[in-house]
Amino acid sequence: AQSVTQLDSHVSVSEGTPVLLRCNYSSSYSPSLFWYVQHPNKGLQLLLKYTSAATLVKGINGFEAEFKKSETSFHLTKPSAHMSDAAEYFCVVSNTGFQKLVFGTGTRLLVSP
Amino acid sequence: DAGVIQSPRHEVTEMGQEVTLRCKPISGHNSLFWYRQTMMRGLELLIYFNNNVPIDDSGMPEDRFSAKMPNASFSTLKIQPSEPRDSAVYFCASSSWTSGNTDTQYFGPGTRLTVL
Numbered sequence: 749a750q751s752v753t754q755l756d757s758h759v760s761v762s763e764g765t766p767v768l769l770r771c772n773y774s775s776s777y778s779p780s781l782f783w784y785v786q787h788p789n790k791g792l793q794l795l796l797k798y799t800s801a802a803t804l805v806k807g808i809n810g811f812e813a814e815f816k817k818s819e820t821s822f823h824l825t826k827p828s829a830h831m832s833d834a835a836e837y838f839c840v841v842s843n844t845g846f847q848k849l850v851f852g853t854g855t856r857l858l859v860s861p
Numbered sequence: 862d863a864g865v866i867q868s869p870r871h872e873v874t875e876m877g878q879e880v881t882l883r884c885k886p887i888s889g890h891n892s893l894f895w896y897r898q899t900m901m902r903g904l905e906l907l908i909y910f911n912n913n914v915p916i917d918d919s920g921m922p923e924d925r926f927s928a929k930m931p932n933a934s935f936s937t938l939k940i941q942p943s944e945p946r947d948s949a950v951y952f953c954a955s956s957s958w959t960s961g962n963t964d965t966q967y968f969g970p971g972t973r974l975t976v977l
Contacts, residue, residue, distance in 0.1 A: 780963035791865075791952060791968040799963065838904070842963045847892060847956070848917065849966065851904040 750775040752841045754852035762860050767811075767826040769855045771839030774820065781822045782840040782849070783813055792838065798822065799844060809833070834859045863887075865969035867953050873975045879941040882972045885934055886955030894966060895928055895938050896952040904952075910936065911958055943976045950974070 755770040773779055783795040796807025803815045813824045822839060839852040866885040874880055886893050894909040908918040913930045921928070925944070930936040940947055950973050954966040 782965075784968075791970045792954075794965055794967070797965055844963050845961045846963060847894075847909060847911075847958065848906060849963075853903050 750841045752852040754855050758856045760858040761829045767829045769824040771822045773841045777843040780842045780844045784838045786836045829859050867969040871973045877942045880943045882938040884936045884953030890955035892956045892958035894954040898950045945976045948976050
């Protein structure tokens with residue numbers, strides 16, 4: 749079975765400072781990993797996806813994540829936060845080749861001026 | 862592309878009433894997923910279809926819930942009778958499924974259901 753743990757329920761940053769959202773995963777097989785973002789009262793939008801190609805994955809809006817097998821981590825980073833980044837972020841895992849996604853509990857990112 | 866379309870966006874109903882949520886997947890996608898999001902339980906997969914056939918409905922909470930996909934461009938999630946604990950946001954997602962891959966799922970805007 750697979751699972752994902754998002755280590756922080758809330759992260760607060762100032763505009764222009766780096767963002768780090770932490771995610772650890774557990775998977776019985778080779779994992780596929782995703783980060784989705786959800787703005788208030790909106791659906792989920794894919795930020796980036798890892799499927800056993802390059803370990804450093806670049807996504808939309810300047811976000812990137814690094815797959816570290818030895819640490820079973822897939823942390824999301826961005827060099828400089830923007831006010832529009834304020835949203836809920838979900839780390840998601842699946843066993844590669846399977847369709848069922850397992851979602852983390854989410855991290856709410858707050859960005860202050 | 863219009864993306865995944867869900868209707869209605871908001872539904873308020875009374876306990877005991879039948880509720881039908883609708884979803885139109887992205888054209889050309891052959892997999893469709895229904896999720897429920899609540900504060901207590903987060904995002905849960907209810908059921909998914911491949912090529913209009915239900916593959917896994919183990920997440921459907923009980924017999925009051927049913928889902929159909931009569932064709933490649935339409936799916937419904939029905940709750941009968943509805944209960945206050947069914948209040949949640951229900952998301953539909955679709956993907957272009959290829960065997961052996963975990964394909965990206967594209968989500969609709971959701972239906973916010975309130976059962977009084």
